[in-house]
Amino acid sequence: AQSVTQPDIHITVSEGASLELRCNYSYGATPYLFWYVQSPGQGLQLLLKYFSGDTLVQGIKGFEAEFKRSQSSFNLRKPSVHWSDAAEYFCAVVPPSGYSTLTFGKGTMLLVSP
Amino acid sequence: GAVVSQHPSRVICKSGTSVKIECRSLDFQATTMFWYRQFPKKSLMLMATSNEGSKATYEQGVEKDKFLINHASLTLSTLTVTSAHPEDSSFYICSARTSRDETQYFGPGTRLLVL
Numbered sequence: 001a002q003s004v005t006q007p008d009i010h011i012t013v014s015e016g017a018s019l020e021l022r023c024n025y026s027y028g029a030t031p032y033l034f035w036y037v038q039s040p041g042q043g044l045q046l047l048l049k050y051f052s053g054d055t056l057v058q059g060i061k062g063f064e065a066e067f068k069r070s071q072s073s074f075n076l077r078k079p080s081v082h083w084s085d086a087a088e089y090f091c092a093v094v095p096p097s098g099y100s101t102l103t104f105g106k107g108t109m110l111l112v113s114p
Numbered sequence: 115g116a117v118v119s120q121h122p123s124r125v126i127c128k129s130g131t132s133v134k135i136e137c138r139s140l141d142f143q144a145t146t147m148f149w150y151r152q153f154p155k156k157s158l159m160l161m162a163t164s165n166e167g168s169k170a171t172y173e174q175g176v177e178k179d180k181f182l183i184n185h186a187s188l189t190l191s192t193l194t195v196t197s198a199h200p201e202d203s204s205f206y207i208c209s210a211r212t213s214r215d216e217t218q219y220f221g222p223g224t225r226l227l228v229l
Contacts, residue, residue: 034217034218036220041205041225042222043118043220043221044220051216100216102160104157106157
């Protein structure tokens with residue numbers, strides 16, 4: 001069965017510092033990959049997605065993610081974090097063959113310190 | 115584009131009553147909609163998948179008679195929590211997927227509190 005691992009439950013970053021959130025997946029074929037962000041009491045907002053092609057994907061709010069097939073990873077990055085980026089971040093995958101349901105990681109809570 | 119709305123955003127009801135939550139895709143047609151439940155500090159738990167015009171597919175452990183799902187059109191799905199009890203209190207989130215690709219767009223969620 002496919003799985004998604006976000007090894008960091010919490011991460012604290014100083015405002016203005018760079019950020020990298022880790023995501024690893026376990027699946028036979030390369031799945032479609034997504035990053036979502038959830039602010040407290042809100043739904044999930046799509047940050048970016050990877051289906052194929054260029055392995056460096058640009059998203060909204062200054063985020064980017066890099067797909068590395070050899071490492072089965074899809075890490076999310078941002079060069080300079082803003083206080084408003086504090087939220088829960090979810091990595092998710094879906095198999096490329098036919099429509100299926102998303103498999104989510106457990107999420108990483110990002111805290112931004114002044 | 116790809117906006118999903120939910121109504122109501124929060125609801126308080128008495129134990130034993132039923133509550134209906136609406137999920138709408140505002141600017142696209144959603145052939146498939148999903149209903150999730152989220153417990154505090156937890157990831158999303160998929161409850162059911164609904165395709166327009168057909169019966170919903172429920173995940174294991176989700177009572178289909180308690181959580182009634184109707185996907186009557188390509189832009190609207192409803193979740194009715196029947197005979198709600200305090201343990202049904204939770205954050206319910208819907209998502210919608212287009213026929214174009216595998217991307218799910220999520221609604222803002224509905225906070226249900228059953229007293």
